[in-house]
Each structure stands twice: as C-alpha cells, then as structure tokens.
Amino acid sequence: MRWVLVFGAICCCVTCQTLVPDEEEAAIVSSVDAVLGRSATLPCDIDPGIREDRVYMVLWYRDTHTKPIYSFDVRGRPFNKAIHWSDPMVFGPRAYFVTVSKPAALTLDGVTLNDEGIYRCRVDFRTTPTRNFAINLTVIVPPHQVLVYDNSGRDIVGIVGPLEEGADLVLTCEVRGGRPTPTVSWFMNERLVEGDVEAIGDTLMVNRLAVKAVRREHLNSTYKCQASNTKLMMPAEKTVRLELLLRPLSVVIPYKPRQMVAKQDYTIQCQVTGSRPKATVTWTRDNRDFRRGKFLEEGNETVVISSVTFSPEPEDDGTFLKCLGDNPKLPGFSQEDSFKLNVVSCGEIFTSNGYSHGPDVRQHFKQTSVEKETDRRLFADVYWENRNE
Template sequence: MVFWFREDAGIPLYSFDVRGKPLVEGRHWSAPQVFGPRAYFRTGREPATLILKDIRRHDQGTYRCRVDFRNTPTRSFRYNLSVIVPPEYPAVFDKWGKQLNTTIGPHDEGDEVTLTCRVVGGKPEPAVRWLVNGIVVDEEFEHNAGDVIENRLKWRAVTRKDLNSIFSCQASNTQLSEARETSVVLHLYLRPLVVNIISKPSKLIADHRYEVTCETGGSRPPAVITWYKGNRLLRKVREESGDQANITTSTLSFIPSTEDDGKTITCRAENPNVTGLYVATHWNLSVVYPPIVSLRLGSTLNSSDIKEGDDVYFECHIRANPQWRKLSWIHNGELMSHNMSARLILINQSLVLQKVTRSNSGIYSCLASNNQGETLSNEYHLRVKYSPTCRNDRVMIVGASRAESLDIQCQVDADPPARSFKWKFNNSGETFDVGSERFSSNGTFSVLRYTPIADLDYGTLSCWAENNIAVQGVPCLFQVVAAGKPYPVRNCTLGNETTSSLVIWCIPGSDGGVKQVFVLELYVGGATTPRFNVTATETPYFVLTDLEMDVPLKVSIFSVNSKGRSAPVNMEEITLKDPQKRTGEGADVGTPPLLGIIGGAAITFLLIIVIFVSKMRMSNHNSPAMQCKKPTPPTFNAKQQVKDADERDPDIIPAKFEPRTQAEGPAPYTQGKCSWSDSSQTFRGGGDTREGIELNGLAIKEKLMAGSLPESCV
C-alpha cells in the first residue's frame, strides 16, 4: 500500500492499493480537491514515480511517500517540490511609450534609438537582457512597481550597417525552459549613395531625339530621380526600380535644341523621407548644329539715310557648333568676292562697301557653313538713295509736224522720287525756261505738252529733276525734229529656207520721227495682186510658211507711219526648191554675206572719221540756216545666221553717233533733213506722247548744251 501526503497532513492526497492483487491491477486514488486527474503513480519503471501534469504554482511544497508492507516495517520518503513560474512575454516600447510589435522606426541615419523591455511576473524573479543580432548588449534591469521588471536600451547614432538589425529582449528565470523572448527589427531611411548617367553621348545633334539613363543605388526606400536642364525640371522620364542593392533607374527622352549647347543636364537622386540629403551628377551638353545666321546692317548706320557716296557695312552674326568654316556673301543672288578696286572688302564676318552707288542697292544675305550643313541668313534690302538721272542717257529724237501737239515724257530714276521738274528749250537763237503750267509731273516722270508752229520751234528740250538728295546733274535731252515719211528698210536677207517656208529680215530705216510698222506683201507667179500681207510692229522680221515649191515668188517690203509709207524694197524670183535639187548651193552661201559684212564694217569706220571731222568743222559756225543729215536708223541684230547670198550693196551707215534700238517704250522717230528759220515757237495742248529715238554719247550732249551747235542738227 502506497500513500502520498503533503507536508505533515494526516490525510493522504494520493493512494495506490495492491493488497491481494497483482501489481498491475492496483487501485489508484487521487484527491479531487488536490491533484485530481493531474496525478498518476507509475510503477512500471524503477523507481516508481508520482507524475503530476499541468503543474501549478500552489503545487509547490514538501511531499511524503509512505509504503506499507505486509511483513516488513513501513518505509517513508520525503520530496521537496519547487514550482518555477515563468514570466510573461516581454513587451518592447519606444521612447515615446508606444509598444512595438515587429519593427523599430523607420529612423534616419544618426538617430539615437531608445528601447524599453518590460517583463511582468515570474517566480523566481526573472533576468531581463537585450541582444542585438544574437549578441548580448545589455543585462542591466530594474524593478518597477509590483512584479514588473524593465531593461532600457540606448543605441546611439544608428548607421547604415544597423539596417534590419534584430533587437531581442529575453526574460528567463530557469534553465529548465527556454527564455521568453520578443524581437523587433530596425528599419532605417537611407539616402542614395551613388548616381550616374550611363550611356551618354559625347555630342548631340540638334533636333534629334535621345534617351539617356540615370542609375542610383543605396537608397531605402528606392530613390526618386529627377532631371533638370539648367534650373528647369524635365518631365518626360521613365522610372524603374530594381530589387538588388536598392538600384533605381530613370530614362530621360529629350530632343536637344541649338539653345541647349553648353547647358547642363542634372540627374538628382533623393529619398523624400530624408530631408535635405540628395546626390546629383551633371552632364554638360555639346550640341552640334548647322550655323544660325543673322544679317544686320552696321549698328552705326541709319538704314533710311544711305545715299550714294556713303560707306556701308554689314555684320553677319553666326552661332555654330562646330565653328563655321566658310562664309559667303550674296548680292541679288550672285556670290560676292573681295575686290578692293570695286571698293568691296570682306573682313572676318563683315562686308564693307565703300562709296556705294545705286548699283549696290538690292538684297543682301550671307551664307555660313560647317560640317553640319550650311545656312542662308535673312535677306536685307539695302536702299541707296541717289539724285535723279535720266532713265535713258541718250538724246531722244522726237518727230512732229507743224501745229501737231505732242506730249514729251521726261522719265528719270531717282530715290527718293523727284519732287520737282524744270524744262528748258534751246534753238539756234535762244534758250529759255518753260513755264510750269506747260507740263505736269509726278515722282518718276514729267510730261510736257509741245506744239511746234514755226521752224524755230524745232530744237532741243532739256529736262531736270530734283529730289531730297540733289538736283539732277546732267539733263535729259529731246531733239524735236520735223516728222516725215519713214525710210525704206535695207539689207533684207533670206534665211531658214525650206520646201515650204522661209524667213526674211531687214534693217529698219529711219522712222521719220513717228512710230512705224513694217509690211510685207507676197506675190505668187506674175500676179499684180498680193496673195497676202504680213505686218511686223517692232522690227522687219517675217516668217512665211505654207509656201509652194517651184513657184516664183516676189516679196515687197515697206515701212508705214502716220505720215505715209516708204518706197518698197522688192525681192524677186524667189523659188523654193526640192532639197535634192539644191545640193550644190551650200558651199556658196556663207562667203558673200561674210564679204558684205567686212566691207560694210570698213565703210562704216571710214564714215565715222569723215563725220567726226565734219562735225568739228561745223561746230565753228553758228548759222540758224544750217542743213544736216538725217540720223541713222537703229541697227537690227538678227537672231540667226545670215544665209542670203544676194546682198551686194548695203546702205552706207553714218557711224559717229550710232543709234541703237530702245530696250522699252514705243518705237523711235527720226526725220530725214532738218532746217531752221526765224519762226517763233508755240506750246499747245493735245497730241501724241513721244519719247523719240536714242543718240548715244555724252559728247553730243555737251555740244548741244554749249549753244555753239544748233540742237536740232545732231
């Protein structure tokens, strides 16, 4: 029989009875108010043991085991049971008293971390200590109110290496069981450590798109990357975060402009949770582009006050990367070159024009180039003001009949336009001003209404204009002569002859002072009536088509003006033949015209000398009744080679003052002979507007203005 007692109590709290039974059939009894089902006496092993489950604090004490035998004395054993009460799990608090469950922070680098570990209960009294990453760092604890024990840890100036450190608080009062432990992990805000722009080109081409990447690492949480050009934030970026080493990348897409050359691109990485701390890298841009060119007039010049004789300079402002290597200057579409004799000087990026004339007016530009291309500047229109000059610097022959009113136009070139005109008349006897009521004017021309009545009304009219620059230096001259019938054409030539067509051209004769036209009549066979006629208004040039072969043709050409018609010039026995029948003619075509041209040139040269000597002799006489030859008609320049072989006797051409066809305006007018009488002149309204033909040469103007030679006899 086995009995268990507590202390010195006389009543057992557990019994095991095997009286009269086998050991395995023994009867167990446990006092319900003490152990109840928590106790069990195990006899299957040596020694026999009372096993207590779910031991409790009040189970602590001294227990006595008494064994009664049937034939031997009773034996007793004493056991002291000490019950250890473990403490509660530690609770961790920050310096503000907030309980921490799993993490500390986040804290900034350099912060001081203060942690308090609080443990309640435990018997015997537990020991409370701090471990960091498994290493004991603080074992000093203190009692608080009641059965509360605390251990306060101060971790000064946390650094990057403390990130994710495990701070553990352990409470233990026995080695029979593991210590009670609570752990928290330190979280930190970390600034980025490095930032780099990768794959950046050394040179950028303007107006091309580029993508560059900026990479940063070391930040926690991942850094925010911003891009700047100068001080301006760039927004077209694409950002990515990596998992390793807190790597963050950002890709910038941008199109550099010419203005970006020399500017700085900045990539800045920062942790927004770390105030004021960031890292940045800079990239100085080198943008290559064709020259940017701007043309300006010299800064010391007034563009509205440039006149002939002034010095002018232009400045070509160039911005280019790489540096420009060639600079060209352009005037009215033509390249300019350095020419000291023409007073055109090129210096660095300047164009100097010395003593400019009206020919320097026009559009200027400069062209600069480098290895990226070439650029033409803006156009600058240079206006060079000048005093009036005759639009045509030759003496104009105007033909008029007596009592015929005509309007004579004096046209000048001037900038600014002329503000006034004056006219003078000169004949062999006198020179006088023409009243302003006789003519009307605007900025470019003046029109004089003139009516010759008597012989003395034929002479020279002079016209001057004046603008804000100066008075016209050399007047415009008009020789008023008596109008008459035109002179016949001459030197008519056949050309471009085919089986059905031919071309005829002639040199016009004097127009008699009135505009003339040219008429060609074609006669077929021996007919006396023309088959058709053709009129040419400017020059005697005729193209005849749809003609018959092997039929004799006759051509009659004459000039016509308002005074009548000239004598005809006839070309007879013209027959268009089959080309096979004319094969032998080709060798003789070129020589006769060539001989005619050479002979005409020789005769012309001799006549120039004769006329010049005659004029010089005539200049020594001042007779109002002098007679003079008619001026020669305009010379016609054929557009194709002369092939006619029948020209044997060309007219004699006076060559001292050889007139030329006018470039514009109505056809010229001349007279045959001129004479002077003592009749007075008269101005009347009404009539034609005439400009006359041109006589070339300043010598004739000097003679006319000198008064020693009658102006009408030129």
C-alpha cells in the same frame, strides 16, 4: 510470566516510536520544479532491488499530514491490477501514479500554487524494509507580460523607427509578473548585449538598452527582449526590427556622350544608390525641370535607375543635363551628377572644285557620333559624296 509479557510489550512500543524519526531522517530528499498550469512529476523509486521481492503498497503524504492523499495498492493482486486511489479533496483525478517510467512517479496535471509543498512517498515491500522519499515541489510562475517602449515611451509592435542615421536608439523592456524574479536580457541580432537592469517593486523588471548613433549597417537589425525564470519552458520574449531613414550615397550618369546629333534619339541613364525609402529622381536642364522625352524608372528600395529618352534640339547645345536623387523623407540631402550637352546638326556645304572649266561640286557633309563598344571612345565618320551636274 505476566511481568515478562508487559515488559516485552513496552519494548516493542518504544522500538516503533524510535523507528519513525529514523525513517524520516533516512528519507531521500529531492527538489522538483513545475510550471503553473502545467504538469509535475514527483519521482518515487519502487524497485526493491531484489528479484524475489515485490512492492506491496505505495502511499503518498503531503507535508506533515498523517493521512495519505494517494495510494497504489498491489496487495493480493497482480502488479498490473493494482488499485489507484486519489483523495478527491486534494488531487482527485489530476493525479496518477505511473509505474512504467524509471523511476516511477506521481504525475500531477494542472499544477496550482496550492500544490506547492513537501510530499513524501512511502514504499512498502514484501520483505525489503519500507523506503521513504521526500520531494519538495516548487511552483514556477512565468512572467505574464513583456512590453517594449521606444525613446518617446510608445509601445512598439514589430518595427521601431524609422530613425535618421546618426540618431540614438533607446529601447525599454518591461516584464511584469513571474516567480521567482525573471532574468531580463537584450539580444541584438541573436547576440547578447548589456543593458541597464532595474527592479521596480516585486512584480516589475526593467531593462533599458541604449545604442548611440545608429549607423547604416544597423538597418533591419533585430532587438529581442527575453524574460526567463525556468528552463522548463521557452522564455517570454518580444522582438522588434529597426527601420532607418538613409540619405542617398551616390548619383551616377554612367554614359555621358561627348557629342549628340540633333533630332536623333538618345537614352541617358542615372543610377541612385543608398536611399531608404526609395529615392525620387529629378532631371533638369540648366536647373529647370526637364520633361521632354520618355521617362522610365526601375530598381528596388536602395537602388533606382532612371532613364530618359529624348531627341536633343540645336538650342540644347551648351546646356547642362543634371540628374538629382533625393530621399523624400530627408529633404536637403540630395546627390547629383550632370554633363554638358554638345549638340551638332546635319548641314549642307557647297564649294567649288577649284577648276575654272570644271563643273561645280556639291559636297554633302554628314557627321555621326558613334560609341565604340571596345573602348567606349567616340569617333566621327565623315561621308563625302561627289555629284557632277
């Protein structure tokens, strides 16, 4: 009888030893990523799968440690009265086992780099065999700095430029830090564009974007550098807007009167379009500054309407009134429009009626230029007045 008992004890011991490797091999392994400084969720399914069964104990281990670092004890008490214990030397109050989620999970706040590793969740049931889960926790370190430089190496904040139309645009994005190595991308107006990517050492990624001969339509385009190494948080990014210097496209005097009556008021308008920044408008008469009359200017950054109200003098006849539009930042690229002034005067003409016995006839002549609204033609009305002396 003694030998039988000893043999039985030896068999139980061997069985227990061989069960441990089997449980480890049968463990369900999953991977979990967590962002440095944020929360991690380590899943552990505690559902026995049998209605009559219930969980007794949940134990959490780290790596190859044999002592648990967290326990959830339901033995001898209702499930909602379970006792939570967290090793103060490992997680302390940062960890809490949440059972309302499906599956249940150990939530870890304020993740640090030291938290990275393999964790094992062991679930003991009343009748169901013990269940093990292995979780490989990886801590993601997001990039900590995104910088954008222009052609001259100047750090850009908000606006790049202004560049002259036709110039080349070169933007360099530097991303520092991040584990794993972040992906650095350029977006133009929210559309992905290709740049030249280079890794410098282990902690610096560079992406250079070159845009040849920027055009007028590139004005106010946005260029965004984006760095990302996880889907758990929004990418780190920096956006700049392109400012351009644009030459005037056109200068137009819409209405050029064919005739003007001396001493009468006329308003002449000039429209300058396409300049950025706002164009400066200059009026000249025979290439000399024209400052006579009242000047008014209105418009916006790309369209300027300048008006001059003046009374022509007889000596203005035959001269040229010119409107010039300039970009104050791009001298030498002005546009212009002009017309010749045809100035007439109101005069008195004395003639005879051709009869030797008749009275003299005083004839007054008056000519007025009128703009006809329907077809904008000019016509003259001649008024005659006969007065008998």
